[in-house]
Amino acid sequence: MKTEDVTFQVSYSDTDQMGFMHHANYLKYYEKARWDLFADMDLPYKEIEEQGHIFPVIECKINYLYPAFYDDVIRIKTEVVSVKGARIQFQNKMYKEDGTLINEALIAVACVNKTTQKATMIPVDMKCKLDACLMEVRELLS
Amino acid sequence: MKTEDVTFQVSYSDTDQMGFMHHANYLKYYEKARWDLFADMDLPYKEIEEQGHIFPVIECKINYLYPAFYDDVIRIKTEVVSVKGARIQFQNKMYKEDGTLINEALIAVACVNKTTQKATMIPVDMKCKLDACLMEVRELLS
Amino acid sequence: MKTEDVTFQVSYSDTDQMGFMHHANYLKYYEKARWDLFADMDLPYKEIEEQGHIFPVIECKINYLYPAFYDDVIRIKTEVVSVKGARIQFQNKMYKEDGTLINEALIAVACVNKTTQKATMIPVDMKCKLDACLMEVRELLS
């Protein structure tokens, strides 16, 4: 089981006038956590793009359980839950400093050829590393 | 059946280095479309907040079918699909100028008391207007 | 004298927890207004990039006179104030619906070759159109 914990602090610019982190910004932090996990697997996303593949998000499901506030210290856990064809699915969980689960997400990306912009098989070496860290799929948003 | 069509043009700042609209930004446009629908029902969101209620997003599911590009003219259709207790669910569809469906979403918001920050019943006059425009729930992301 | 007036409405996602439009977001609207002016001069920025030039911002000065609030209808006036070598300078003024000037900026962009990423002369046809609309330089932020 391969997971990666990333910690960040909610920026003032992440908030909206409700006083919460704006709901779109969770996706930015999940993205950061996702590529940090890849970096940790020796698959730096920057190099993946330079070698001709991009991995746009093709699906997401997010549950906002509790708001995140300015200056909160947040921890994100990222797991690879499925790798099939061109598609990789991640499960994310976001925790406050006291351990409270405040947000959870399932996010799928697709392997796309940068030039043709068409979906393509995940490169073999990446596939091997991902399979090695593959998790049992768990129902997140039942 | 109450729906609202909103048109916008993808800004340069909405893009990322893939050359697509960044996946988090769809939520910003769906939010805009949602409150434009409310304004059209004579429920301006600004006044709702001034009267003591906020409507944070509590759940979203998004399918990214095709990317949106810089300068694309995009049309968003918003429908109210369910109103229960403190919860309102919206269905969004995003189209390119040629009519292609490029993105679809189910987004739920909750009625929250601005002071106590606790979920609360939707105000009666709003409930009436929402019920009047309520749609048959359709399975979006089966 | 060539100017362009662009109108937009402040989005909820543009605000921060002060209840104002976040100060970084003015640059996004000035960018939109800038390329709208170019489109109006038959110089669509999308095509400029496709033809191999990019125009990154190299300098900005912004005066925040009054805050913009959620849902405010805002008008932006954009003027070309100087075109020299690879550099184009714009002056922006932002007004509330009642005509109050709330923000003003001087923003300079540079013509850069997309492939080499080096500054380069502005293409001749663009230079002609820009010179034709060139304004007397006025001291904005003396």
Added chain:
Amino acid sequence: MKTEDVTFQVSYSDTDQMGFMHHANYLKYYEKARWDLFADMDLPYKEIEEQGHIFPVIECKINYLYPAFYDDVIRIKTEVVSVKGARIQFQNKMYKEDGTLINEALIAVACVNKTTQKATMIPVDMKCKLDACLMEVRELLS
């Protein structure tokens, strides 16, 4: 001389389709660095707001010397350069990992009463701490 060095890594969502960090996002990182400096002076901005003051940006001047790219490790240096009446001015410098100066800014904020939204004198204890760290004003953007 009081300064604070903050390090961050450019996020994918910070980029635009030029492949650079979008020019508006520098202001977000300078904001983060500014309040990190305040926290380091035992003036946590979150508590300042809770005690009834907000510090909106009222002026900025930014020089974009070199672009920042996705995944770059960036260091920001923040200095207080003047404290007068309700106004505090900061000087920021942004460096790449190899020490290259890539961006510099002068940013002024004003002390504003959260309730009345009018400019007000900086609270005495904050004024003392700021004066103690006050820098010689240096010409940044001559």
